[in-house]
Amino acid sequence: MIEFQHVSFAYEKDRPVLQDLSFRIEKGEAVGLIGANGAGKSTVMKLLLGLAEGEGRILVEGTEVRRDSLPVVRRKLGFVLQNSDNQMFMPTVYEDMLFGPLNYKLSREEADARVDAVLEKLHLEDLKHRYNHKISGGEKRMAAIATVLTMEPEAILMDEPTSALDPYNRRIVINTIRELEQTKLITSHDLDMILDTCDRVILLSEGCIAADGPAREILYDRMLLERNRMELPLSLMGRSD
Amino acid sequence: MNKMQRAIRELSEMDELAAGSSLIHALHPAAKLVTTVVYILVTLSFDKYDLGGLVPMLLWPVLLFQVSGIEVKACFYKLRIVLPLVMAVGLFNPFFDKAILLQLGGLPVSGGVISMLTLMLKGVFCLMASFLLMATTSIDSLCAALRKLHVPKLIVTLLLLTYRYVGVMTEELAVMTDAYHLRAPGQKGIHISAWGSFLGQLLLRSMDRAQELYSSMMLRGYCQEFYYADYRAFRLGDALYVPASSTAFFLLRTVRIAELLGSTIVR
Numbered sequence A: 001m002i003e004f005q006h007v008s009f010a011y012e013k014d015r016p017v018l019q020d021l022s023f024r025i026e027k028g029e030a031v032g033l034i035g036a037n038g039a040g041k042s043t044v045m046k047l048l049l050g051l052a053e054g055e056g057r058i059l060v061e062g063t064e065v066r067r068d069s070l071p072v073v074r075r076k077l078g079f080v081l082q083n084s085d086n087q088m089f090m091p092t093v094y095e096d097m098l099f100g101p102l103n104y105k106l107s108r109e110e111a112d113a114r115v116d117a118v119l120e121k122l123h124l125e126d127l128k129h130r131y132n133h134k135i136s137g138g139e140k141r142m143a144a145i146a147t148v149l150t151m152e153p154e155a156i157l158m159d160e161p162t163s164a165l166d167p168y169n170r171r172i173v174i175n176t177i178r179e180l181e182q183t184k185l186i187t188s189h190d191l192d193m194i195l196d197t198c199d200r201v202i203l204l205s206e207g208c209i210a211a212d213g214p215a216r217e218i219l220y221d222r223m224l225l226e227r228n229r230m231e232l233p234l235s236l237m238g239r240s241d
Numbered sequence B: 001m002n003k004m005q006r007a008i009r010e011l012s013e014m015d016e017l018a019a020g021s022s023l024i025h026a027l028h029p030a031a032k033l034v035t036t037v038v039y040i041l042v043t044l045s046f047d048k049y050d051l052g053g054l055v056p057m058l059l060w061p062v063l064l065f066q067v068s069g070i071e072v073k074a075c076f077y078k079l080r081i082v083l084p085l086v087m088a089v090g091l092f093n094p095f096f097d098k099a100i101l102l103q104l105g106g107l108p109v110s111g112g113v114i115s116m117l118t119l120m121l122k123g124v125f126c127l128m129a130s131f132l133l134m135a136t137t138s139i140d141s142l143c144a145a146l147r148k149l150h151v152p153k154l155i156v157t158l159l160l161l162t163y164r165y166v167g168v169m170t171e172e173l174a175v176m177t178d179a180y181h182l183r184a185p186g187q188k189g190i191h192i193s194a195w196g197s198f199l200g201q202l203l204l205r206s207m208d209r210a211q212e213l214y215s216s217m218m219l220r221g222y223c224q225e226f227y228y229a230d231y232r233a234f235r236l237g238d239a240l241y242v243p244a245s246s247t248a249f250f251l252l253r254t255v256r257i258a259e260l261l262g263s264t265i266v267r
Ligand SMILES: Nc1ncnc2c1ncn2[C@@H]1O[C@H](COP(=O)(O)OP(=O)(O)OP(=O)(O)O)[C@@H](O)[C@H]1O
Pocket: A011, A012, A017, A035, A036, A037, A038, A039, A040, A041, A042, A043, A044
């Protein structure tokens, strides 16, 4: 449902960030996008959402991502930003969750029902009427995921969903991600989380795909990971193979 | 808490005030907006020497404070920065306008003093009315109301984004001043040599954040319409509120309450 065809991109001339990137993600797949700092992971997300324009073609369910198709494309994609502070802009969590559905012209009742269903699913009922500037970083992350889920997107993009979370909340986020039946594209340095949530991994290195395959192969490959400035997932450390 | 964080807190407290649940809060935002505009226009229309006529206009804000349960204290605390500015407007009148208008217990009072007081009161009344509007109406529903009154999308969006941008900017400023003071202990304020880079960074950082916020709005289907505000139909109560309060203002404007009172007492 997501396809990159020979995509290249640079923020500044002569400093390419992505070079001739091609891959394809099928409906329902859960894909982890990994790579060192500055490898271009967030940039891939930006291009996909049409927040930046590069060369090549990007398709979302057959629709090319172009300026005139953005409303159609964005409606299919839910994006959880790396920094939740920038994601939540309404006074309360509840209003923030309503924002998307109402923009998509759902009735107030339908939108309310969605909000309650999502809050229940994520066990966040307590957060509903809290003020965004008065909740902790982790709570805000959970709330940000909730705002995206109320839009019922067909694919969910998450940029570092577990950064800044304590182990308990991290576990909740991981379990939540596992339960989502949508197509998922997740970037993270938390390789254990990727191992837990994704079947497939794309490894980016200096704007190119260094590896693309089953999570159980790539994340177990110590040499490959170390060549690309990463380490084995903690849960696999100390295994002698 | 540094100064900036207090500023952020105050800004967000407006949101909290606006989330109250009094009769006034429950009114339709458009009704409140129109009424406030009418009040301000009527208040400004008083003659510059008509102090006695102007004073009774205070009744309306007092009534609103009562009904909405918002503390008068909160109003003056939040307006403490702008109030002196408004008060300063008429400060020079007594020097220009020295004609004696009336004697107060043998003390001559010049036209300048009267017009100064009138101007000050006009300013304070209008500020109070605007404060009450903001404190009983969330920024989003206010924007929705403006759209309902056919104010162009662009202007309304600008208003909303400015409101949010100010919040983002103060937040960034708070983080940056903290970071600065941690590495410049014992220093008051920010040294003048760092102002240039400090301001530049602030602008860039807050612009980046504002950009991300805006993207986040667009990614959730925002198209300069305000569906998400606590939207509801215009009810009979709202429809009555505007003419009822406007009539009250016009009565206050035309019937000289102070003189009536004065003449009955004298008689
Ligand atoms: N707005 C920008 N202007 C110029 N260069 C940028 C901009 N944003 C990112 N870059 C550069 O593009 C490259 C890729 O950035 P990107 O944010 O995609 O990396 P990332 O893989 O998400 O890294 P991280 O793991 O740190 O989040 C980096 O070298 C970065 O310096």
